[in-house]
Amino acid sequence: MIRVALPYHLRNLAHVGKEVELHVAAPVTLGAVLDAVEAQYPMLRGTIRDHVTHQRRPFIRFFACGQDLSHGPTDTPLPEAIVTGVEPFRVVGAMAGG
């Protein structure tokens, strides 16, 4: 199982807790995990990446095992610790005030 940690507002929108668990078929890539998140929680489509272009929204970042994967290609395989569920894949909203 892949663990995905979502930011507070997206947890509320999807009515889930701090993390969700997903089945993702190999190869487990950044894009495949986002596809799985959106398939299981359709209300999150468009909130993490654009509906049409699938571009990451500007104030969203992706982290795995301390690595920033926000700017890499979406077919990049994720680290083994993510694939085995030891570490969560993190979707993070930028810090900002107001």
Added chain:
Amino acid sequence: MSGVRVLVGTRKGAFILTSTEKRKRWKVSGPHFAGWEIYHLNGSPVDPNRLYASQSSGWFGQVIQRSNDGGQTWETPGGGPEQGPDGMPRGESNKFVYEGEVGTHQWYDGTQHPWEFKRVWQLKPSLTDPDTVYAGVEDAALFRSSDGGSSWQELPGLRAAKGHLWQPGAGGMCLHTILLDPTNPDRIFVAISAAGAFRTDDGGQTWRPINNGLKSSYELPEDTPEVGHCVHNLAMHPSRPNVLFMQKHWDVNRSDDAGDSWHEISGNLPSDFGFPIGVHAHEPETIYVVPIKSDSEHYPPDGKLRVYRSRSGGNEWEALTKGLPQKDCYVNVLRSALAVDSLESCGIYFGTTGGQVYASADSGDSWSAIVHDLPPVLSVEVQTLP
């Protein structure tokens, strides 16, 4: 017993205020969608328990919410496991995609800039079908859903009405006002900052600017261009859909021919700058505005929060002050933040950027605050309940 439900959108969530027809004691529910910007909530005229809400944030974009129980519970329409042709769940209630070539509009510096969807400013449910709802968006365009907000299609004929000459106002290039003609289902009016007012007479296929007579000498290089006017709000009484009232950036205006021509009715207002305009539920010639000092100083003149009422359809205005702060008041009242109920003694409501929602149960003669300390109020709508 009849009553009212006031729908309040704020910078940090939605609030629902309910009362009986006496409008003395209020129940406050919220925040709904805590922490999100709620530009607008609105209810269906044919099913008052069907509500729509525009929820947005700079981080996560646009979300559309729907309620079938008057705002007690909410759902993202189409958020379930139903699949589209690509095998993915639809989840398209927040998918606003411009039709065809995206095109460009005028940017602040006069250059051309591509249309980019940002948020929904206004939701206008159909007068006859609770599943049909219009959305006015930034960058300015009009969308329609006929499946309860689950999916949206643009009415692209609007942007063909000289869209390349439209430009953003300080708040963005937003379609903020939608009026549906109760006597003619093919006629819709919209207003855009800073483009002007537009009308369709064929159900939204084709549109034309209706800005003849508007003057924007201080804002635009030309005095009376066909488009480019910064219209802040429009209002109509349902019994006379050919009579329109407009609060423009500067000037309050009136049209007696469905927008074909306008004339100024600012009269003795202390300032003709402002944002909202409203019409009394039972007196089509009684209208309301909230004068603001200027486009550079967005607060009431002299620190006195005054609603102005004209009982003659404009030009002669009286200040309504009883119960409103008359010193040291420096809040603003935004364009969608004034509404009227249709109880026998007409109620008027408005919200401020200071977080107050004021109500009058006597057509504006006297006011009291329902709440004092909400986040800045973006919009106020009111439903009169049976």
